[in-house]
Amino acid sequence: MISSLHRIITIARNTLTESVRKKVLNVLLIFALVLVGSSVGFSQLATPGLDSSGLFDAQIKFVKDFGCGAIGLFGFFIALLSTAELIPQELHNRTIYTILAKPVRRSEFLLGKFLGVVLLLALCVALMSLAFAATLYWQELQGLKTTDAAYAQSSNWQANSVLVSAYNHDVQQIVQQVRDPQLIEAIILIFAKLVMTIGIALLISTFATSSIFTIVTTFMIYLIGHMESTAREFWLASGANSSIWQSSLVGFISLLIPDMNSFTIVDEILAGNKVPWSHALNLIGYADVYLIVLLAVSVVIFDYREI
Amino acid sequence: MEIPASQMSTCLPLSWRLRRATLVALLLGLWAPCKIVWEQRIAQEQDFLRYHGVTMTRQLRDELGQGLTIGVLSGMRSVVADLVWLNVTTAWMNNDWWKMGSYINLCTALQPRAPVFWDMGGWELAWNASISTLYDKTQPNELRRIKASRFWIDKGLEIYLRGIENNPTYWRLWNDTALLYDQRLKDYRTAAYYYRKASELPNAPVYLERFSALMYDQHHANDDQAAYAEWKALWEWLTPEERQMKIHEGDRIESEIRRLEQKLSVPKEKRVFPN
Amino acid sequence: MYFPIGKRVAIVKIRTMESSAPVATPFAAETVGLTKRYPLTWKRKVLVALDHLDLQIRPGEVFGLLGPNGSGKSTTLKLLLGLIVPSEGEARVFGLPPDSLDARRRVGFLPENPYFYGFLNGDETLRFYGKLCGVTGPKLDRRIEELIELVGLQNGRERPLRSYSKGMLQRIGLAQALIHDPDLLFLDEPTAGVDPLGSAQIRDLIMRLKKMGKTVIFSSHLLEQVQEVADRVAIFSLGKKVLEGSLESLLAESQSTQINIPAELSAEQQQRLRAAISQTGIDDQKIRFTRPHLSLEQLYLRTVQAQADLSSKNPSGK
Numbered sequence: 001m002i003s004s005l006h007r008i009i010t011i012a013r014n015t016l017t018e019s020v021r022k023k024v025l026n027v028l029l030i031f032a033l034v035l036v037g038s039s040v041g042f043s044q045l046a047t048p049g050l051d052s053s054g055l056f057d058a059q060i061k062f063v064k065d066f067g068c069g070a071i072g073l074f075g076f077f078i079a080l081l082s083t084a085e086l087i088p089q090e091l092h093n094r095t096i097y098t099i100l101a102k103p104v105r106r107s108e109f110l111l112g113k114f115l116g117v118v119l120l121l122a123l124c125v126a127l128m129s130l131a132f133a134a135t136l137y138w139q140e141l142q143g144l145k146t147t148d149a150a151y152a153q154s155s156n157w158q159a160n161s162v163l164v165s166a167y168n169h170d171v172q173q174i175v176q177q178v179r180d181p182q183l184i185e186a187i188i189l190i191f192a193k194l195v196m197t198i199g200i201a202l203l204i205s206t207f208a209t210s211s212i213f214t215i216v217t218t219f220m221i222y223l224i225g226h227m228e229s230t231a232r233e234f235w236l237a238s239g240a241n242s243s244i245w246q247s248s249l250v251g252f253i254s255l256l257i258p259d260m261n262s263f264t265i266v267d268e269i270l271a272g273n274k275v276p277w278s279h280a281l282n283l284i285g286y287a288d289v290y291l292i293v294l295l296a297v298s299v300v301i302f303d304y305r306e307i
Numbered sequence: 308m309e310i311p312a313s314q315m316s317t318c319l320p321l322s323w324r325l326r327r328a329t330l331v332a333l334l335l336g337l338w339a340p341c342k343i344v345w346e347q348r349i350a351q352e353q354d355f356l357r358y359h360g361v362t363m364t365r366q367l368r369d370e371l372g373q374g375l376t377i378g379v380l381s382g383m384r385s386v387v388a389d390l391v392w393l394n395v396t397t398a399w400m401n402n403d404w405w406k407m408g409s410y411i412n413l414c415t416a417l418q419p420r421a422p423v424f425w426d427m428g429g430w431e432l433a434w435n436a437s438i439s440t441l442y443d444k445t446q447p448n449e450l451r452r453i454k455a456s457r458f459w460i461d462k463g464l465e466i467y468l469r470g471i472e473n474n475p476t477y478w479r480l481w482n483d484t485a486l487l488y489d490q491r492l493k494d495y496r497t498a499a500y501y502y503r504k505a506s507e508l509p510n511a512p513v514y515l516e517r518f519s520a521l522m523y524d525q526h527h528a529n530d531d532q533a534a535y536a537e538w539k540a541l542w543e544w545l546t547p548e549e550r551q552m553k554i555h556e557g558d559r560i561e562s563e564i565r566r567l568e569q570k571l572s573v574p575k576e577k578r579v580f581p582n
Numbered sequence: 583m584y585f586p587i588g589k590r591v592a593i594v595k596i597r598t599m600e601s602s603a604p605v606a607t608p609f610a611a612e613t614v615g616l617t618k619r620y621p622l623t624w625k626r627k628v629l630v631a632l633d634h635l636d637l638q639i640r641p642g643e644v645f646g647l648l649g650p651n652g653s654g655k656s657t658t659l660k661l662l663l664g665l666i667v668p669s670e671g672e673a674r675v676f677g678l679p680p681d682s683l684d685a686r687r688r689v690g691f692l693p694e695n696p697y698f699y700g701f702l703n704g705d706e707t708l709r710f711y712g713k714l715c716g717v718t719g720p721k722l723d724r725r726i727e728e729l730i731e732l733v734g735l736q737n738g739r740e741r742p743l744r745s746y747s748k749g750m751l752q753r754i755g756l757a758q759a760l761i762h763d764p765d766l767l768f769l770d771e772p773t774a775g776v777d778p779l780g781s782a783q784i785r786d787l788i789m790r791l792k793k794m795g796k797t798v799i800f801s802s803h804l805l806e807q808v809q810e811v812a813d814r815v816a817i818f819s820l821g822k823k824v825l826e827g828s829l830e831s832l833l834a835e836s837q838s839t840q841i842n843i844p845a846e847l848s849a850e851q852q853q854r855l856r857a858a859i860s861q862t863g864i865d866d867q868k869i870r871f872t873r874p875h876l877s878l879e880q881l882y883l884r885t886v887q888a889q890a891d892l893s894s895k896n897p898s899g900k
Contacts, residue, residue: 003716010713014699021701045393057479058423062389069386076381094697098758101663101691101768102714103683161556162514169512176510193382226380229350232343255339259346260382265353267385271421273474279352286345293338297331304327306319306666308820309627310619318619318628318669 007104008112015116016123019082028081029124032074036131039066040139056143056170057272060177063139064270067132068186071125072266075194076222078124082117083201084214087302096307107299110206114295117198125191132187140178147171177272185280186269192287193263197222199294200258206301225260228253258290370413379417388417388424395431404436408462415466415473422477425470429480433463433487460491481505482515495528499537516541517560535567542579605677610641610766610797611662615671618657631657633821634671639799639814641765644792646808647801649818655801656694658818659768662799663691675766687715690759694770696751700744704735704754707743708761715762729757734783748775756787767791769800773807782883785811847871 019025043062090096090113099109147170157163201218208214232254238247262283269275368376371387378387391414398407411428418424437459446452467484474480485501488494499522506515520541521527523534542550542560553560561580568578575581616635619628632654639645647655660666661673664681678685698707705726712722730739733753738746743754752772759767772788773781781804788798788811802808808815809829816826825832847855852871860866 006716006718007714010710014702014710018699018701042389045396058427061421061423065385065389069383072383094693094695095699096697097660097665097693098691098697098711099714100665101686101689101693102711102762103686103716104714105683165513169514173510223377223380226382229346232346233350236343236347254343256335258342259349262346262349262353264382264384265356267418268356268420270385271418271423273420275356279349279356282349282352286349289345290338290342293334297334300327300330300334304323308630308633308822309622309625310630311627318621319667320669323667 004105004108007108008115011099011104011109011112012115012119015086015113016119019116019120020123025078025082025120025124028074028078029127032070032124032128033131035070035074036067036128037135039063039070040135040142042066043139056146056174057177059143060136060139060174061271063135064183065267067135068183068190068266068270071128071132071187072190072194074128075121075125075190076197079117079121079194079198080201080215080218082120083114083198084205084211084218086113086117086202087205088208088211088214091307100307106303110202110299110302111295114198114202114298117202118195121194121198122191125187125194129187136178136183140174143174143178144171147174180269180272182269182275185275185277186266189263189266189269189280189283192284193260196258196260196287196291196294199291199298203294203298203301206298206305221257222260224253225258226264227261228257228259229261231257232259258287262286367413367416384417385421388414388421391417392424395428399431399435402439404432404440404459407431407436411466415469419473422470422474422480425466425474426477426479426483429463429466429470429483429487431463432466433460433491437463437491460487463487464492476508478505478508478511478515481508482511485518489522489527495522496530496533498522499528499533503537516544520563531567531571535564535571535573538564538567539579605674607674607677608640609638609674609677610643611637611639611673611675611799613637613658613662613671613673616658616661616668616673617670618654618661618666619669630821632661635823637816637823637826639797641797642792642795643813644788644798644800644811646812646815647799647818648803648805648808648815649801652820653818654821654823655818656770657821659691659770659799659801663689663768687762688765690762690764690767692752692755692759692767692769692772694774696743696746696748696755698743698751698754698758701742703742704730704739704746704757707754708757711758712761717762725761725763729760732760732787733757749777749780752776752780752784756784764796766797767799769798771802772800773802773804778883779886781807842874846873 040063043059043066090099096109100106147167151157151163151167154160154163157167197218200221201214204217204221205211205214208217231250235247235250235254238250242250265275265279265283371379371391375387375390378384378390391410394410395407395414398404398410411424411431414424415428437456440446440459441452441456443452443455446455464484464487467480467487470477470480471484481501482505485498485505488498488501499519502515502522503519505511506518517538520534520537523530523537528534538560542564545553565580567573568580613635616632616637617630618632619630622629635654635658637658647658649655657666661668662675662680664679664686673680675685676688680686699710702710708726708729709722712718712725717725730736733756735750735753735757738750738754743751746754752775756769756772759769769788773784776784785807788800791798792811800808800812812829814826814828815832817824856866856869856871859869
């Protein structure tokens with residue numbers, strides 16, 4: 001067992017090293033960091049000359065949405081492109097022959113590759129999250145600066161207890177929204193969704209003949225996954241009312257495609273609403289078990305693949 | 308050496324292929340029902356926590372266009388809503404109030420649990436649009452202008468109220484509704500109700516607690532009885548520590564209660580401050 | 583085959599070709615009726631890459647696989663390595679199924695082309711494959727030093743493999759095949775694309791491995807090289823083994839004897855020798871006198887080595 005784990009980790013480290021030494025990924029990452037940073041510009045664009053009480057709420061919402069949206073989007077590209085290339089590259093370069101000629105099981109090889117990509121994704125998400133945190137902090141500083149300027153218009157406002165109370169409240173609102181611990185929950189949920197995407201891409205690549213096929217199919221499953229909840233409701237409710245073809249298609253989607261839409265509760269966290277950790281853990285548990293099933297099926301298919 | 312295709316099935320041993328197919332079927336077959344049950348539970352939890360926005364309909368798809376639809380479908384609903392909000396800002400700059408209204412509806416439909424859309428949307432309509440139409444010289448007479456202005460106030464109010472329905476614990480929506488009743492509609496009693504509701508919510512500023520009482524003063528509803536009831540209710544709502552602090556700070560709650568008790572000749576045994 | 587992680591199905595034996603228990607056998611590698619067919623769906627035909635191969639290779643021998651391209655040599659190697667699954671028949675390595683971990687622990691493989699990661703340097707490559715074979719820590723460090731020394735890669739160990747020449751790649755390939763000190767080595771075209779000096783070094787290495795008691799199975803197109811190192815060979819054609827046996831028995835021309843005389847004979851001396859031999863009853867018309875030839879390889883090696891010795895004695899070039 002230990003030696004098995006050791007081999008998996010060796011392959012994972014090798015996969016990570018390969019990805020890190022590739023220039024393409026660096027470019028993608030820089031792009032992502034730039035996008036996260038530019039979310040501030042967008043928030044200013046969306047609220048020009050705004051004087052409503054909800055100004056900072058709106059600006060902070062836009063920064064959060066765009067920051068996490070960039071992490072989700074680029075994380076998706078990094079996950080998809082890295083995973084789609086994993087197996088085809090090894091087969092094309094035949095490096096897989098040298099490895100499987102060693103005392104390494106095919107399952108260990110596959111799991112090692114998977115772990116390597118997950119580590120790569122974790123690294124990228126961590127870096128993007130740091131950029132995101134920096135952007136949010138900058139937004140907080142801007143908000144505080146604007147608030148200070150607004151109150152400074154009334155001379156000697158510090159003597160007025162009502163104004164002081166109002167100022168403290170405004171500052172507290174800004175800080176509370178920026179330093180929301182639930183954002184960590186949001187990023188973990190985004191990461192869980194992306195790891196599931198890696199699992200799907202890996203499964204497809206175990207029997208696909210080209211990486212393009214893997215990319216397109218995984219992308220389609222990703223999109224259909226966001227409609228799976230609707231399909232499931234329809235399938236469970238329809239009973240004998242629908243045709244056999246309709247029922248089969250909807251049933252197929254419900255039984256096999258993951259429910260990606262349930263991860264959009266991240267939007268609620270970003271809008272400032274409370275999502276208890278118990279629910280987040282429920283979702284993460286679902287993603288983990290689904291991933292184990294995906295990996296198990298991948299291992300079976302890969303074990304029996306002619307190379 | 309090539310031989311006819313009739314031997315194709317002998318390329319891989321049959322037992323091998325059967326084993327592979329059986330294992331895959333077994334794994335997926337065991338997982339599928341568990342998956343459905345688990346997903347239903349998650350959906351129920353999310354319904355309970357009122358997470359669901361609108362589902363993708365044809366109309367919504369037409370309004371959003373293909374690119375944004377894919378954005379929504381790939382789980383980037385909040386980003387899409389934010390992008391649509393840019394159109395609200397543009398429409399405001401162009402004084403195109405009808406377009407602005409429809410974009411506000413679209414944003415709130417996409418993300419009903421994002422309070423800022425209701426908050427800012429209501430403000431854009433009830434204040435910006437209504438005040439702009441009030442001074443709209445293209446209208447033939449003042450009556451028309453007032454009517455148009457009132458139309459947009461009502462639209463804004465509708466947004467606020469629907470926003471409160473979807474986000475009942477967001478204090479700003481209650482506060483903004485109260486402000487609208489107070490400053491535009493001059494309905495101080497309704498304003499007082501909304502101010503009180505706002506002040507009771509989490510994260511509401513402390514100074515808001517007295518606004519409901521202030522709605523009944525001489526500058527507003529001019530109802531001493533109701534004002535007294537509000538001040539008294541506020542005092543009773545405070546904890547003993549808070550009361551001590553307010554007395555120490557010389558807060559006006561005590562002075563207002565005393566003044567009104569005097570003015571209304573409240574019997575000593577029923578007074579909050581008998582001395 | 584087991585998979586180490588599984589929530590629902592804890593440990594499931596996925597694949598058993600035949601019994602995976604070791605079978606007592608005197609052979610390092612053997613095949614019984616080993617067949618491999620590939621479907622050519624677009625041509626509506628089936629390709630028989632290997633047709634009922636029976637082969638036995640004894641421990642400690644150097645066995646050569648010969649044949650034109652597409653004759654089944656590489657297929658045989660892949661089947662013996664467990665990389666592909668036979669359509670029919672059985673293969674065993676030290677009595678074990680080829681895809682079992684125990685079998686592969688005793689086997690080393692040098693692929694035909696460099697199937698290595700270009701972004702790793704020499705050291706990292708050996709470290710990676712060493713760890714996969716279960717060699718770790720100081721033992722791995724020692725082994726890497728030994729092998730770098732053995733294959734002569736001191737200059738290139740820090741450079742990424744994508745900058746290596748073909749000869750260097752073959753060397754690193756040999757090193758990784760030997761990293762875990764296997765008992766059986768599969769070498770697929772070990773000297774393909776390598777210069778004659780390097781080729782000779784690889785040949786010497788094979789001889790050294792044989793002296794160490796290792797079994798070597800290799801395929802090659804360079805027939806003269808095979809002739810120099812192999813004990814036994816098998817010749818393949820169109821997926822079938824056509825001929826098998828020891829070089830001694832296969833190559834010896836019957837009905838003639840060769841005598842080597844370390845001097846150039848004049849015509850008169852040749853005549854006298856001819857007369858002496860014909861007195862033993864041999865028809866003197868059939869006796870031929872020829873001058874033995876060096877092979878081009880021997881001439882090349884001799885020349886290059888002499889030059890190298892000269893340069894090392896007079897480094898200034900005088």
